[in-house]
Each structure stands twice: as structure tokens, then as C-alpha cells.
Amino acid sequence: MPMTAAIELRDVEKRYGALRALEGVSLEIAEGEFFGLLGPNGAGKTTLISIVAGLVRANAGTVRVMGADVVREYRRARRMLGVVPQELVFDPFFTVRETLRIQSGYFGLRANDAWIDEVMHHLDLDAKADANMRALSGGMKRRVLVAQALVHRPPVIVLDEPTAGVDVELRQGLWQFVRRLNREGHTIVLTTHYLEEAELHCNRIAMLKAGRIVALDSTRNLLETFSGLQLRVRLAREGLPARFPADVLAQDGPLYTLRLRDTRALEDVLLSLREAGIDIVELELQPPDLEEVFLRLMARHG
Amino acid sequence: MAERDDTRSAPGESLTRFGTLVSKELLRFWKVAHQTVGAPILTALLFLLVFSHAFGERVTVFRDVPYAAFLVPGLVMMGVLQNAFANSSSSIIQSKITGNIVFMLLPPISYAEFFWAYVLASVIRGLVVGAGVLAVTAWFVQLQFEAPLWAFAFALLGSALLGALGLVAGIWAEKFDQLAAFQNFLIMPLTFLSGVFYSIHSLPPFWQALSRFNPFFYMIDGFRYGFFGVSDVAPAASLAILAVSFVLVAMATLRLLRSGYRLRG
Ligand SMILES: Nc1ncnc2c1ncn2[C@@H]1O[C@H](COP(=O)(O)OP(=O)(O)OP(=O)(O)O)[C@@H](O)[C@H]1O
Ligand SMILES: [Mg+2]
Numbered sequence: 184m185p186m187t188a189a190i191e192l193r194d195v196e197k198r199y200g201a202l203r204a205l206e207g208v209s210l211e212i213a214e215g216e217f218f219g220l221l222g223p224n225g226a227g228k229t230t231l232i233s234i235v236a237g238l239v240r241a242n243a244g245t246v247r248v249m250g251a252d253v254v255r256e257y258r259r260a261r262r263m264l265g266v267v268p269q270e271l272v273f274d275p276f277f278t279v280r281e282t283l284r285i286q287s288g289y290f291g292l293r294a295n296d297a298w299i300d301e302v303m304h305h306l307d308l309d310a311k312a313d314a315n316m317r318a319l320s321g322g323m324k325r326r327v328l329v330a331q332a333l334v335h336r337p338p339v340i341v342l343d344e345p346t347a348g349v350d351v352e353l354r355q356g357l358w359q360f361v362r363r364l365n366r367e368g369h370t371i372v373l374t375t376h377y378l379e380e381a382e383l384h385c386n387r388i389a390m391l392k393a394g395r396i397v398a399l400d401s402t403r404n405l406l407e408t409f410s411g412l413q414l415r416v417r418l419a420r421e422g423l424p425a426r427f428p429a430d431v432l433a434q435d436g437p438l439y440t441l442r443l444r445d446t447r448a449l450e451d452v453l454l455s456l457r458e459a460g461i462d463i464v465e466l467e468l469q470p471p472d473l474e475e476v477f478l479r480l481m482a483r484h485g
Numbered sequence: 486m487a488e489r490d491d492t493r494s495a496p497g498e499s500l501t502r503f504g505t506l507v508s509k510e511l512l513r514f515w516k517v518a519h520q521t522v523g524a525p526i527l528t529a530l531l532f533l534l535v536f537s538h539a540f541g542e543r544v545t546v547f548r549d550v551p552y553a554a555f556l557v558p559g560l561v562m563m564g565v566l567q568n569a570f571a572n573s574s575s576s577i578i579q580s581k582i583t584g585n586i587v588f589m590l591l592p593p594i595s596y597a598e599f600f601w602a603y604v605l606a607s608v609i610r611g612l613v614v615g616a617g618v619l620a621v622t623a624w625f626v627q628l629q630f631e632a633p634l635w636a637f638a639f640a641l642l643g644s645a646l647l648g649a650l651g652l653v654a655g656i657w658a659e660k661f662d663q664l665a666a667f668q669n670f671l672i673m674p675l676t677f678l679s680g681v682f683y684s685i686h687s688l689p690p691f692w693q694a695l696s697r698f699n700p701f702f703y704m705i706d707g708f709r710y711g712f713f714g715v716s717d718v719a720p721a722a723s724l725a726i727l728a729v730s731f732v733l734v735a736m737a738t739l740r741l742l743r744s745g746y747r748l749r750g
Contacts, residue, residue: 237590237591258595268584273583274588
């Protein structure tokens with residue numbers, strides 16, 4: 184029997200009037216993945232997540248969560264899914280604990296306090312348990328949103344920019360917690376504009392632009408294919424030897440930024456410079472970088 | 486495409502969801518009870534004092550019922566109906582505008598659970614306000630209770646109908662002023678022209694006939710029957726009209742919810 188995907192989208196389209204927010208997106212996210220959904224503002228990330236969550240209806244295509252169709256079997260699909268919305272929303276009538284108890288109740292859970300306490304503890308919310316939602320800072324409200332998405336221990340967790348406006352300390356605590364959930368078998372889907380976060384945590388990444396997927400691969404492959412290594416060298420004088428074995432990305436007088444396919448290419452560059460009798464004043468090797476991948480892909484599909 | 490009620494859930498789970506929604510709605514108005522219960526009671530009391538002072542000595546309705554006593558059931562029912570409507574409509578629109586409605590859209594809440602929870606909370610708010618108005622006005626006016634069960638049935642069905650209408654209005658409205666328009670141009674005129682302040686027998690024939698198309702007329706008239714044992718229309722007929730209206734509105738509201746109209750973009 185084939186494994187059911189945690190999330191499966193087939194030819195999903197969404198239009199807002201004349202605007203095509205999603206144009207035929209197909210995507211499969213396997214159980215247990217830590218998946219990154221990246222793209223510039225307005226690419227359609229939140230729209231895609233909203234369709235998965237049943238907050239928005241697609242104009243065409245089908246979406247399943249753990250095998251359950253999000254429209255026809257909406258209850259089964261929603262039980263499997265925890266969503267942290269991008270917008271910082273809250274109900275000003277309630278305290279943190281009340282908010283989490285109510286959310287548990289919406290999922291049909293009573294006597295969920297042990298788990299609620301555990302979640303609050305991991306998100307460093309214990310001290311705020313009885314504070315009114317209105318009285319919390321933005322970052323604290325964001326933590327409550329995360330906690331709300333987890334009350335029913337969903338196997339699939341979707342976080343839409345969970346670290347926007349969150350301080351370094353919580354960001355680290357949050358990632359620790361989310362990684363633990365991932366290790367315990369939860370599937371994680373994440374959007375973020377902090378590319379280092381995606382690079383660090385996600386095993387696979389989809390890049391979205393103007394409603395289309397423009398890249399979908401493991402993080403490692405994306406880095407190797409589109410970024411490679413960058414070498415910055417300051418030479419004793421301006422000018423490179425003819426038939427130089429690397430691409431020049433940028434030049435500022437005798438300061439060159441070069442792109443290397445791999446570490447072996449470094450030897451060729453050094454050899455070529457030595458043979459031409461050009462001295463190296465300064466040398467710096469930069470590892471592959473997702474930001475570079477992102478910028479190149481977005482420019483290519485511009 | 487409309488959503489279908491695919492997977493049945495355990496009855497206990499469904500009850501928990503329903504109970505949570507209801508208690509959330511009750512907490513919401515109870516935490517600001519001075520505004521949601523106190524204020525309408527005060528308003529009703531002011532109506533009673535002003536109107537009974539203005540007409541009190543001269544007018545009697547229904548043979549021997551003094552005007553102030555006639556007025557009280559009308560005011561009670563007006564409180565019941567307006568507050569039932571206000572409860573569901575304002576709750577929904579607040580959740581929509583602040584965005585926290587997602588907390589109810591993400592979980593596996595069925596449309597029936599959602600509908601009945603909002604209606605029940607509206608009924609409770611309506612009855613609490615109605616009981617408050619009754620308790621306070623009873624200080625000033627001697628009341629009789631000929632058929633209290635009839636009165637209760639009308640209050641129950643009337644508030645359920647208004648709670649469901651409030652749900653529709655809250656879903657439809659995108660801004661507070663649209664909701665206010667619904668309230669000011671539909672609910673208010675219909676309640677005021679339903680015979681809260683007068684018996685329709687005092688109206689010219691044309692207006693009398695027109696009143697019979699106003700569903701609020703049957704609510705007030707039937708409710709008043711519970712007090713005086715006298716009404717313009719037989720109470721069983723009024724109750725039947727209300728029951729049919731409620732079933733129609735309930736079916737329409739459930740359809741609206743299932744379609745995702747203005748809730749699921
Ligand atoms: N309710 C709506 N009505 C009209 N247009 C919408 C609506 N929601 C989204 N859009 C449009 O759809 C496109 C995709 O929006 P979406 O919110 O999915 O982008 P995003 O990738 O999440 O961006 P961001 O990184 O800024 O959060 C945008 O052009 C947006 O303006
Ligand atoms: Mg977004």
C-alpha cells in the first residue's frame with residue numbers, strides 16, 4: 184500500500200477576481216517532513232495554507248490532509264491539522280488558559296489540562312497563563328497562537344511565519360520545540376521570510392512565485408544546484424588570466440567575487456592564478472546560501 | 486462545492502464542541518453584563534415610566550387591563566427579541582472583524598453544532614434580559630399570569646428565531662454600520678410596529694391587515710396571551726406561524742453556513 188501523504192495538492196487554482204493567486208499548484212508533502220514554503224510577499228503562501236486549512240475554497244483542484252479531502256471530509260482533515268495563522272489574532276475576552284481550553288473544546292477534547300500545561304511550559308507561557316490576551320505583547324500573542332494550533336496534538340502542523348516579530352530567545356525556544364515535535368513524528372510545514380531559518384530546519388523546500396511553484400527540491404540539492412560556493416579574492420592587481428576556470432559574479436577593482444561549483448574548483452582557480460603570476464592578497468570562501476538561491480530563482484522567473 | 490458532513494464524530498466529542506461554543510458565547514456576554522443585560526433592562530424601565538406616565542390614566546386595552554400592565558409584556562418580549570438578535574449578530578461580526586473567527590473555522594465544528602450553539606446562547610441572553618425586565622417592572626406594575634407556559638413558549642421560539650436572524654445578519658455584514666442598518670431599518674421598525682405599545686385593534690383597518698405580515702406581531706401577541714389570557718390571534722396559530730418561520734430561517738442559515746458564504750473566502 185502506498186504511504187498517504189501528510190499534505191497533497193493537485194492542480195490547485197485560486198482566483199480573486201482577475202488576480203490569479205494560485206495557478207495550478209501540485210505538491211506532495213510526506214509524513215514526517217520538515218517542509219519550507221518560501222516566496223516573496225504576495226506569492227500565494229498564505230492562500231495555499233488557507234486552502235489546506237479549509238479557510239478558503241479553491242476554484243479548482245483537490246487537497247488532502249493525511250488522505251482526507253479538505254472539502255468532502257473536512258472534519259477528518261481538520262482533526263489532523265494544526266495551523267498557526269500569519270495574522271496576530273486573538274479573542275480579547277479571554278485569558279491565555281481560557282483561550283487554550285476553549286480551543287481544546289472546539290476539537291472535542293475535555294480534560295486536556297495536562298497537555299495545555301505542557302505546551303504552555305514549552306512556549307514559556309506559564310507566567311502568563313491567567314493574563315488576559317489583550318494584555319500580552321505581540322510576541323506573547325504569537326506564542327499563544329502556536330499553543331492554540333497544538334492543543335489537539337495534530338500530526339500535521341502548519342506555521343505561517345511563526346517567528347515574525349518574535350525575539351531571538353523565543354525564536355530559539357520555538358524551534359527547539361518544533362524540532363522536537365518533528366522528531367516525534369509530526370509533519371511540519373513552515374513559511375518564513377528568514378531564509379536562514381528555512382535553511383537550518385527544512386529538509387525540503389518549495390519556492391513559490393506569483394502563484395506557481397518555481398522550485399521544489401531538498402534543501403541540499405537547491406543549495407548545490409543554484410548556489411555553489413562563493414570565493415572572494417583580493418588580488419595584487421586588477422585583471423584575471425585568460426581562460427579562467429570560474430564565473431565572476433562581481434568585481435570591484437582587484438576585489439573579485441567568484442562562483443565555484445565545488446571545493447575542487449578552488450584548486451583550479453588557485454593554480455590558474457599562480458601560473459599567471461598573480462598574487463593573492465586576501466581570500467574568503469563563503470558556503471552555499473539559501474538567500475542566494477532564492478534571489479537567483481526569483482530573478483530567473485521574473 | 487458545498488461541504489458534506491463526512492465523518493461522524495463520537496457524540497461525546499460533538500457535545501463537547503457544542504458545549505464549548507455555548508459557554509464561550511455566554512461568557513462573552515456575561516463578562517460585560519452591565520452592557521448586555523443591565524442596559525436593556527434600564528431602557529425597558531424608562532419606556533415603562535415614560536409611556537405609562539403619558540397614557541397611563543386614560544387608556545385601557547383589552548376591556549379592563551390598564552395600559553401599564555398591557556405594556557409590560559410587550560417590553561419584556563422586546564428585550565428578549567432585540568437581545569437575542571444582538572447576541573449572535575454582534576458576536577459573529579466582532580469575530581469576523583478582529584479575525585479571531587479562524588479559531589472556530591479551523592476545528593472540525595459541524596455547521597449544525599455551530600448554528601445551534603449560537604441560537605442557544607442567543608436564547609439564553611434573550612431570556613435573561615426578559616426575566617430581568619419582568620423582575621424590575623414587577624415593582625411598578627401589578628401583573629397577572631394566566632398562561633405562563635404559553636408565554637415561555639413564545640419567548641423561547643421568538644428568541645430562537647431572532648438568534649438565527651442575528652447569525653445571518655452577522656455573517657452577511659462586513660462592517661458594524663451594515664449591521665446597524667439591519668438593526669435600525671429592519672429589526673427596530675418591525676418590533677415597534679408589532680404592537681409592543683398598542684393593541685392592533687386601535688389601528689385603522691389597513692394597518693391592522695399589514696401588521697399580520699409582521700412576524701413580530703405574532704410573537705408579542707402570543708406572549709401577551711400568557712399574561713392576560715386574551716390575544717388578537719389564537720395563540721396556537723401564532724405559535725405555528727413562528728415555528729414554521731423558525732424552520733425556514735434555520736434551513737436557510739444552515740445552507741448559508743455550508744456554502745461558506747463570507748466566512749470561507
Ligand atoms: N481575500 C483576498 N481578496 C483579494 N485578493 C487576495 C485575498 N487574499 C489574498 N489575495 C491576493 O492573493 C495574492 C497572494 O496572497 P498571499 O497572502 O497568499 O501571499 P503570501 O505569499 O502569503 O504573502 P506574504 O509573504 O506577504 O504573507 C496576493 O496578491 C494578495 O493580494
Ligand atoms: Mg502570507
